Amino acid sequence: MALRITLAGSTGWVGKALVAAIAASDDLVLAGAVSRSAAGQDAGEAAGLSRLGVPISATLEEALREPSDVVIDYTKPDVVKANTLTALAQGRHVVVGTSGLSAEDYTEIDGEAQKAGRGVLAAGNFSITATLLRRFALEAARYVPDVEVIDYASAKKPDTPSGTARELAELLSEARQPATSKPVAELTGVRETRGGALGAKEPVQVHSLRMPSFVLSCEAVFGADNERLVIRHDAGSSAAPYVAGTLLAARRVGSFTGLRRGLDTIMD
Ligand SMILES: NC(=O)C1=CN([C@@H]2O[C@H](COP(=O)(O)OP(=O)(O)OC[C@H]3O[C@@H](n4cnc5c(N)ncnc54)[C@H](O)[C@@H]3O)[C@@H](O)[C@H]2O)C=CC1
Numbered sequence: 001m002a003l004r005i006t007l008a009g010s011t012g013w014v015g016k017a018l019v020a021a022i023a024a025s026d027d028l029v030l031a032g033a034v035s036r037s038a039a040g041q042d043a044g045e046a047a048g049l050s051r052l053g054v055p056i057s058a059t060l061e062e063a064l065r066e067p068s069d070v071v072i073d074y075t076k077p078d079v080v081k082a083n084t085l086t087a088l089a090q091g092r093h094v095v096v097g098t099s100g101l102s103a104e105d106y107t108e109i110d111g112e113a114q115k116a117g118r119g120v121l122a123a124g125n126f127s128i129t130a131t132l133l134r135r136f137a138l139e140a141a142r143y144v145p146d147v148e149v150i151d152y153a154s155a156k157k158p159d160t161p162s163g164t165a166r167e168l169a170e171l172l173s174e175a176r177q178p179a180t181s182k183p184v185a186e187l188t189g190v191r192e193t194r195g196g197a198l199g200a201k202e203p204v205q206v207h208s209l210r211m212p213s214f215v216l217s218c219e220a221v222f223g224a225d226n227e228r229l230v231i232r233h234d235a236g237s238s239a240a241p242y243v244a245g246t247l248l249a250a251r252r253v254g255s256f257t258g259l260r261r262g263l264d265t266i267m268d
């Protein structure tokens, strides 16, 4: 039997690409779709495809009246947490693509997923090459403690930092030794120019730029004595790179209980 997907954010940039990929797959079926702006329309037609016979709901609660196995969320930072908790309460596994959730939000989501006996797979970036950035940066952090993250995105991106940068900084914080740079609290001048510190163990400074011309780029900059390593990912203007990773997550999220973060946690 095909895996039944409820897609929140089905008319968005990523959502439309997911509707097309689900419709083209043999093992997945779109059971429900959510978009406030397109409620009542057919999910296929709203994504620029032929009719799929799946009406778009205005809320996730409404869409979940139709049975499904997995909820995929690509909505907005202020919507995703409530959607995830609703989906878990309704017995669904969840794939979280939407950015903007904090470490505390994820702790709460993990607790609810454990209670519900369901899986949640969240990734700040579902593209394979962005996942490689994360893997290579974590390897570098074993040898070079001084690392900071630069996050570049479009002028319109509503959240800061990006999910990609936030997840990377939190992981680097766990993996690296203390930095040798002067602690921010000891600096004079305008301390905010040193960026925001993220991560519980050895917090990592993150610097976010927002301006026209960027889609989303993320850099891990490692500094050592007289040398420097920069590992950078640049997203292009299509949502295609996120689709394969998101659907892999949908296929695997039912195989574990609780929260996992990052595509690499389910990659072979
Ligand atoms: N993890 C990853 O690999 C990626 C994450 N993202 C993140 O995913 C999120 C969505 O990105 P885009 O597709 O570019 O956004 P978008 O703005 O193009 O689409 C958002 C969708 O959510 C729907 N929506 C908005 N408010 C809603 C509500 N209250 N209830 C139900 N649906 C609602 C809209 O109708 C639209 O269909 C952003 O947070 C973005 O940062 C984007 C690309 C990749």
Ligand SMILES: O=C(O)C1=N[C@H](C(=O)O)C[C@H](O)C1
Binding pocket: 099, 124, 125, 157, 161, 162, 163, 164, 165, 215, 216, 235
């Ligand atoms: O808002 C976006 O567009 C994107 N957001 C994701 C993030 O916050 O990391 C990633 C994606 O590349 C695009």
